[in-house]
Amino acid sequence: MNIEKAWDILKENGYKETSKRAQILELFSQDDRYLTARVLLDVMQKDYPSMSFDTVYRNLATFVSLGILEETELSGERHFRMQCESDHHHHHFICMECGKIKEIPVCPMEMAGAALPSYEIANHKFEIYGKCPACK
Amino acid sequence: MNIEKAWDILKENGYKETSKRAQILELFSQDDRYLTARVLLDVMQKDYPSMSFDTVYRNLATFVSLGILEETELSGERHFRMQCESDHHHHHFICMECGKIKEIPVCPMEMAGAALPSYEIANHKFEIYGKCPACK
DNA sequence: GATGTAAATCGTAATCATTATGAATTGGAA
DNA sequence: TTCCAATTCATAATGATTACGATTTACATC
Numbered sequence: 233m234n235i236e237k238a239w240d241i242l243k244e245n246g247y248k249e250t251s252k253r254a255q256i257l258e259l260f261s262q263d264d265r266y267l268t269a270r271v272l273l274d275v276m277q278k279d280y281p282s283m284s285f286d287t288v289y290r291n292l293a294t295f296v297s298l299g300i301l302e303e304t305e306l307s308g309e310r311h312f313r314m315q316c317e318s319d320h321h322h323h324h325f326i327c328m329e330c331g332k333i334k335e336i337p338v339c340p341m342e343m344a345g346a347a348l349p350s351y352e353i354a355n356h357k358f359e360i361y362g363k364c365p366a367c368k
Numbered sequence: 369m370n371i372e373k374a375w376d377i378l379k380e381n382g383y384k385e386t387s388k389r390a391q392i393l394e395l396f397s398q399d400d401r402y403l404t405a406r407v408l409l410d411v412m413q414k415d416y417p418s419m420s421f422d423t424v425y426r427n428l429a430t431f432v433s434l435g436i437l438e439e440t441e442l443s444g445e446r447h448f449r450m451q452c453e454s455d456h457h458h459h460h461f462i463c464m465e466c467g468k469i470k471e472i473p474v475c476p477m478e479m480a481g482a483a484l485p486s487y488e489i490a491n492h493k494f495e496i497y498g499k500c501p502a503c504k
Numbered sequence: 505g506a507t508g509t510a511a512a513t514c515g516t517a518a519t520c521a522t523t524a525t526g527a528a529t530t531g532g533a534a
Numbered sequence: 535t536t537c538c539a540a541t542t543c544a545t546a547a548t549g550a551t552t553a554c555g556a557t558t559t560a561c562a563t564c
Contacts, residue, residue, distance in 0.1 A: 248511060248512070248559085248561075249560075249561095250513080250560070252512080269550075269551080270549085270550075282513095284514050284515065285514095285515090286512095286515080286553085286554095287514075290512085290513085290552090291512095305444075308521095308550095310444070310551090325487060325489075334484070334487075336484070338476060340476030340479075341496070343476075344476075344494075347474060348470070348472070350504075351461060351470070351504075354464065355496070355497040355498065356497065357494070358492075358493065358494045359493050360480060360489055361489075361492065362487055362490040363487070365486045365487060368488050384531050384532075385532090386530075386540090386541065386542080387530095388541080389541095406520090420543050420544070420545095421523095421543095421544090421545090422525095422542070423541080425521090425522065426523090426542090444521095444550095445520095446521085
């Protein structure tokens with residue numbers, strides 16, 4: 233996901249183009265790791281001192297609901313990153329050292345769905361954690 | 369996991385047999401859904417009025433570290449349930465209505481591991497969410 | 505360009521889950 | 535029965551997240 237695409241989505245849904253949103257999007261487009269709201273805020277306040285808690289949290293929620301950001305839970309905290317470009321469904325390996333991610337082309341639902349007849353499947357989560365080659 | 373097995377594990381690791389731990393284990397052995405610490409505490413305080421925050425949280429952490437309970441994150445809160453008996457590795461379908469779970473015999477790591485050569489894999493998570501036949 | 509209005513932001517306080525602390529109690533070995 | 539470390543109790547502290555009223559801003563319209 234690039235910044236232009238994000239703006240398109242925001243505009244389509246009636247959200248305004250503000251400088252704070254620009255700052256948040258800019259930061260995410262420069263960093264492909266998962267970041268917590270806290271880290272995001274700290275980093276941003278260095279470059280853009282006028283960034284408040286409320287603005288960060290509210291926009292993170294907005295962006296996730298619009299599919300601009302994706303979210304996961306790592307060691308008890310919500311982490312965010314730019315939604316992947318890939319148009320095909322995939323999952324992630326997440327490096328616990330450097331936070332870098334790698335796409336996994338495999339999706340287990342193909343096999344697992346068959347094991348759940350007459351269940352209504354709404355969602356699923358598949359993530360692998362460990363160390364990437366660089367950190368090993 | 370049954371209560372006797374849980375006590376064995378606790379004893380093996382030098383933990384004492386206390387009435388509070390008995391109460392917590394009893395409650396989990398009667399309910400196979402994932403419960404939050406908060407819900408657990410509320411339910412327990414009805415039957416056993418003398419149950420404090422600290423005791424619940426501390427023991428949940430102890431039980432998880434010993435493999436007596438398993439833990440997952442649902443809508444931003446930690447949820448706990450008795451560790452499965454099954455000796456073979458498996459994953460879970462979780463019903464978002466009633467909270468009941470169903471074991472999924474499939475594990476995606478067999479396929480996915482091959483896609484990550486030279487990565488060090490420490491852990492993985494695979495869960496399916498939706499509605500069970502009864503709730504549909 | 506000026507104006508109006510709904511949306512967004514700011515600053516701060518409140519809430520909720522979780523963790524920590526220090527005193528009192530208890531399990532179980534000697 | 536006695537003793538000591540483990541456990542529990544009661545409560546406070548912490549840290550992430552959400553909420554609120556006042557102010558500011560984006561941007562559509564004139």
